[in-house]
Amino acid sequence: MPVAPTAAPVAAIPPLTLTAFEGPLDLLLHLIREHKIDIADIPILQVTEHYLAHLRAMEAMNLTVAGEFLVMAATLLEIKSRLLLPKPPKEVGEDGEEGEDPREELVQRLLDYQRYKAFVATLATWEGDRRQVFFRGQAAYGDLYELPVPYGEFSSASLVKALMRLLTEMGSDGTAGTAHVGRAKVTLRLAMATLWRKIQRAGSEGIIFDECFERPLVRFDVIMTFLALLELLRQARISAIQEEMLGEIRLAVDVQKAEDETGEEDSAGTDGDAESAESEEEALEEFE
Amino acid sequence: MAATEARQEEPRVYTLEALIALLEGYLFVAIEPVTPADVAKVLGLAAVEVEEALEDLVNLYARRSKSGLQIMRIAGGYQIATKPELAQDIGKLLAAPAGKARLSKPALETLAIVAYQQPVTVAEMEAVRGVSVDGVVKTLLDRRLIREDGRKAVPGRPILYATTPEFLHYFGLSSLEDLPPLEDIAVAEAEKAQEHDALQAVGLEE
Numbered sequence: 001m002p003v004a005p006t007a008a009p010v011a012a013i014p015p016l017t018l019t020a021f022e023g024p025l026d027l028l029l030h031l032i033r034e035h036k037i038d039i040a041d042i043p044i045l046q047v048t049e050h051y052l053a054h055l056r057a058m059e060a061m062n063l064t065v066a067g068e069f070l071v072m073a074a075t076l077l078e079i080k081s082r083l084l085l086p087k088p089p090k091e092v093g094e095d096g097e098e099g100e101d102p103r104e105e106l107v108q109r110l111l112d113y114q115r116y117k118a119f120v121a122t123l124a125t126w127e128g129d130r131r132q133v134f135f136r137g138q139a140a141y142g143d144l145y146e147l148p149v150p151y152g153e154f155s156s157a158s159l160v161k162a163l164m165r166l167l168t169e170m171g172s173d174g175t176a177g178t179a180h181v182g183r184a185k186v187t188l189r190l191a192m193a194t195l196w197r198k199i200q201r202a203g204s205e206g207i208i209f210d211e212c213f214e215r216p217l218v219r220f221d222v223i224m225t226f227l228a229l230l231e232l233l234r235q236a237r238i239s240a241i242q243e244e245m246l247g248e249i250r251l252a253v254d255v256q257k258a259e260d261e262t263g264e265e266d267s268a269g270t271d272g273d274a275e276s277a278e279s280e281e282e283a284l285e286e287f288e
Numbered sequence: 289m290a291a292t293e294a295r296q297e298e299p300r301v302y303t304l305e306a307l308i309a310l311l312e313g314y315l316f317v318a319i320e321p322v323t324p325a326d327v328a329k330v331l332g333l334a335a336v337e338v339e340e341a342l343e344d345l346v347n348l349y350a351r352r353s354k355s356g357l358q359i360m361r362i363a364g365g366y367q368i369a370t371k372p373e374l375a376q377d378i379g380k381l382l383a384a385p386a387g388k389a390r391l392s393k394p395a396l397e398t399l400a401i402v403a404y405q406q407p408v409t410v411a412e413m414e415a416v417r418g419v420s421v422d423g424v425v426k427t428l429l430d431r432r433l434i435r436e437d438g439r440k441a442v443p444g445r446p447i448l449y450a451t452t453p454e455f456l457h458y459f460g461l462s463s464l465e466d467l468p469p470l471e472d473i474a475v476a477e478a479e480k481a482q483e484h485d486a487l488q489a490v491g492l493e494e
Contacts, residue, residue, distance in 0.1 A: 022394055069417045112416055118473045119400040120393060125461060128392055131458035132372035133360065134382070136319055239461035 006019035024072030025113040027054060032110070039110060044083055048076040072109055079103055158242055162209050163226050166217065177278055184220055199238055199251055206241070206252025298333045302333070308348070315345070321365030321457070337395060342366045363456040364463055391431075398424045403455070404470055406439040407448035425449065433458060 021027040031050045032039055052073060058065050082102040199207055213225050229251065232238045239254040302310065315322055324339035331338070346359045346366070357480065360369045370378050390398065398421050402412050413421045428434045437450035 022447070023417055025418040072418065095327075109416075109418070114420065114471050115470050116397055116404070116416060118387065119404075119470070120384075120396040122402060122468070122473070124390075125397045126459040126461070127396075130373065131390075132375040133358070133369040133460075134375075134378050135367055135369050203302045221325060 007124075021068075022117075024069045026117070027051065027069070027111060028072065028110060029114055029117070039114075040107060042107065044080045044103060046080055048073075048080055051076055057125060060163060061070060075106065122258060159209075159230075159240065163222075166210070166213060166222060167219065176279065186224045188224060188231065191224040192231055195228045196232060196237065200234075200253055202252070204255075206238075206250045209249040209251065212251065300332070301305060302331070304344070307333075307338070308345055311338070311341055311345055315368045318367070321363045321367040323365040360460065361462040362460055363453045390422075391433075394421075394424050395427055396421075399428060399451075399455070401450055402428075402434050403464070403467055405453055406450040408441075408450075409446040409448055410445060411450075419485050429484060433478060 021030065027052065031037075031047055031054070032042065035046070035050065037043065037047065055069055055073060058069075067272070072286055079102045152279050195212055198212070212229060229238075233240060236254050238251050240249055240251050242249045313321070314327070314380065322342070324342060326333045327333075328338045330333040342359070346361065349355060349357060349359045354369055356374055358369055358371050360367050362369075376397075394417075397417055400412055401416050402408055405412060405416075405490045410421055410425060412426070425434070432452055433482045435452045435456065437448045439445040440448050451464070455461075461467070
């Protein structure tokens with residue numbers, strides 16, 4: 001805790017100490033230490049004055065005084081006012097205990113905070129010590145600790161990786177230089193309908209990622225199909241499963257969703273001639 | 289062999305020396321901390337036996353003044369590491385980027401609270417620190433030093449947070465039991481504060 005040097009100890013209002021405080025408790029602890037105050041018996045009036053002076057100083061320096069500091073100011077003033085109020089006739093208990101001290105809660109909070117604050121120094125030391133040793137594989141992994149993805153789950157990065165692999169596999173189509181920009185035949189809606197039907201037909205097993213894409217691969221179609229895939233995932237119509245690290249990604253109808261919609265799906269999905277224009281239209285309508 | 293077939297595990301008997309050699313080899317290739325329990329399960333030995341051998345290995349390395357390696361008790365296991373005195377040069381040789389920045393004071397403060405009060409909610413952390421901890425919690429989650437650990441059974445069901453094995457590894461701790469009791473810290477703090485004040489007074493007088 002860097003503490004700015006205090007000027008004359010006689011000054012009633014603390015000199016400008018522009019240390020960055022972690023919060024109101026930090027500031028209070030600083031004041032308590034600076035004025036050698038017994039934390040168990042805080043002179044609220046004095047501390048409140050110092051505290052408010054600090055806030056005023058911060059404001060004078062055009063620093064934004066965070067709301068938390070103001071809340072603490074209010075708390076201090078409240079405690080002060082409660083101390084000023086005449087106490088109800090004290091009923092001194094048998095053990096000589098006096099009524100509740102309004103400062104009690106604040107003192108407890110300060111003590112708690114002080115402990116954790118003290119522990120920070122220890123943690124920082126440990127952190128530094130630990131950085132003095134190197135482990136195998138650390139050069140490759142750095143200090144990036146990453147937990148393996150739980151079984152049966154995978155990150156969205158796996159999907160991106162799969163797409164990149166596919167695009168690489170496709171390579172350049174060698175028509176660099178000239179390009180005919182025609183009207184795109186595939187719309188996202190159509191791509192979604194095609195993919196959706198394909199996955200539905202595959203049943204509960206679903207299809208693997210590579211099967212989503214029509215061969216030969218065309219960059220535009222690949223991208224459209226991938227977008228369609230993402231959209232279907234987003235709508236929770238399908239789910240993506242990867243059972244092992246680096247394994248195949250399977251896409252299947254989301255069971256939950258399918259159950260919710262069984263009624264309507266039956267007409268569009270189980271049509272024997274799935275290729276028929278009719279069901280194609282129905283599928284398209286679904287994605288309007 | 290008749291007796292061996294009765295058991296599922298191959299009851300190979302290792303001499304202490306052989307076990308130590310085997311563990312040394314495994315520690316050399318293992319990238320993550322080696323736990324006695326895991327080794328014992330695979331080899332069909334008692335975990336205590338493996339742990340003792342690992343402890344022997346720790347001492348063996350500690351006595352080898354000419355070696356640049358040590359075996360650390362870390363994150364619930366054992367891991368081979370370079371000696372701290374080599375840090376600077378090894379860092380140079382690895383030419384690795386300095387690694388992630390050290391944790392900020394707010395991050396350490398928040399981590400301290402999680403370490404002692406886990407599982408703990410954001411509101412509870414804020415009550416101790418007196419400031420908002422949202423950003424800090426996100427940083428700690430990103431760095432995998434804390435993880436979500438269920439929800440508290442109070443209105444709103446706030447998320448509870450706990451420390452991870454990575455937390456232990458990051459600070460070179462073997463287990464959470466390595467954390468000193470909080471009450472002890474308060475005493476140390478009071479002493480340090482006095483020292484600090486004294487030092488400051490000296491500094492000012494000079």
